[in-house]
Amino acid sequence: MTILEFQQRFGSEESCRAYLFASRWPEGFLCPACGAQEVGAETGRHLWICTACGRQTSITAGTVMHKTRLPLRTWFWAAYLVSTFHPGISAKQLQRQLGIGSHETAWAMLHKLRGAMVAPERTPLKDEVEIDEFFLGGYEEGLKAGRQRGKKALCGVAIEVRGRGSGRLRLATLPDANGVSLGAFVTDTTTAGAIVHTDGWQGYKPLAGLGFDHRPLSQRAALPGEQLLPRAHRAISNLKAWMHGTHRGVSPDHLPAYLDEFVFRHNRRGTPMAGFQTLLGLGLAHDPITYRDIIDRAA
Numbered sequence: 683m684t685i686l687e688f689q690q691r692f693g694s695e696e697s698c699r700a701y702l703f704a705s706r707w708p709e710g711f712l713c714p715a716c717g718a719q720e721v722g723a724e725t726g727r728h729l730w731i732c733t734a735c736g737r738q739t740s741i742t743a744g745t746v747m748h749k750t751r752l753p754l755r756t757w758f759w760a761a762y763l764v765s766t767f768h769p770g771i772s773a774k775q776l777q778r779q780l781g782i783g784s785h786e787t788a789w790a791m792l793h794k795l796r797g798a799m800v801a802p803e804r805t806p807l808k809d810e811v812e813i814d815e816f817f818l819g820g821y822e823e824g825l826k827a828g829r830q831r832g833k834k835a836l837c838g839v840a841i842e843v844r845g846r847g848s849g850r851l852r853l854a855t856l857p858d859a860n861g862v863s864l865g866a867f868v869t870d871t872t873t874a875g876a877i878v879h880t881d882g883w884q885g886y887k888p889l890a891g892l893g894f895d896h897r898p899l900s901q902r903a904a905l906p907g908e909q910l911l912p913r914a915h916r917a918i919s920n921l922k923a924w925m926h927g928t929h930r931g932v933s934p935d936h937l938p939a940y941l942d943e944f945v946f947r948h949n950r951r952g953t954p955m956a957g958f959q960t961l962l963g964l965g966l967a968h969d970p971i972t973y974r975d976i977i978d979r980a981a
């Protein structure tokens with residue numbers, strides 16, 4: 683959906699509520715208390731009343747927007763920007779773009795939306811995976827721009843090989859680059875038995891013993907100008923560009939949340955509206971509702 687389509691589709695509170703209703707109850711209303719499918723009138727406070735048992739159900743119950751004082755439109759826009767804008771968005775940018783009153787409110791919204799970014803059902807990477815480790819950070823707030831470097835954090839990257847392109851991505855901070863830490867990172871992110879490409883670092887030696895088809899590469903084996911782990915290196919350079927451009931003041935404590943956000947957008951780059959629904963806390967039990975579905979239903 684383009685930004686113009688989004689604006690037209692979700693230009694009013696009513697249209698946002700209609701979308702929530704269609705996303706939560708794609709087969710029509712279902713009472714969470716008694717399972718009846720008969721719904722009465724919508725109250726002035728936008729609660730739906732079950733005609734069988736009288737239970738009132740809020741359209742936002744179970745979503746990130748429940749009991750919010752902010753307009754639904756603001757939440758929809760925030761989720762849209764966070765899930766579809768490639769560079770992502772900072773709390774300061776969100777506050778400015780959406781006219782949110784305080785920085786704290788914008789920060790809290792981003793925090794809630796980011797809470798949905800680690801999908802509990804996500805499955806490990808498989809088949810063929812590139813693994814590498816790298817340093818990230820040194821952009822901490824309070825340091826003179828570009829002169830003093832903050833503390834850099836060691837991170838691990840794992841990315842699926844899909845033909846000439848890349849599949850799913852995982853990132854994590856690492857305590858160090860020894861065999862125990864790297865073995866734990868690969869075991870956490872990748873299915874046993876997968877082909878695992880790494881460089882020749884000794885910390886990767888335990889991988890064969892952990893059940894992986896480990897294929898270490900030596901730089902000497904590469905042709906001049908060729909990168910050993912091209913997908914991993916592309917992901918790392920994109921991550922660094924994003925971190926440096928959008929989130930200059932990230933302390934190491936918050937780094938894992940930013941890694942999750944980067945992974946979230948990477949892994950949903952082909953299906954941004956699915957990412958949008960996930961962030962709002964919708965569509966977990968079924969396929970994402972498309973714009974087309976809504977149009978078809980209304981017709």
Ligand SMILES: [Zn+2]
Nearest residue numbers: 713716732735
């Ligand atoms: Zn009921």
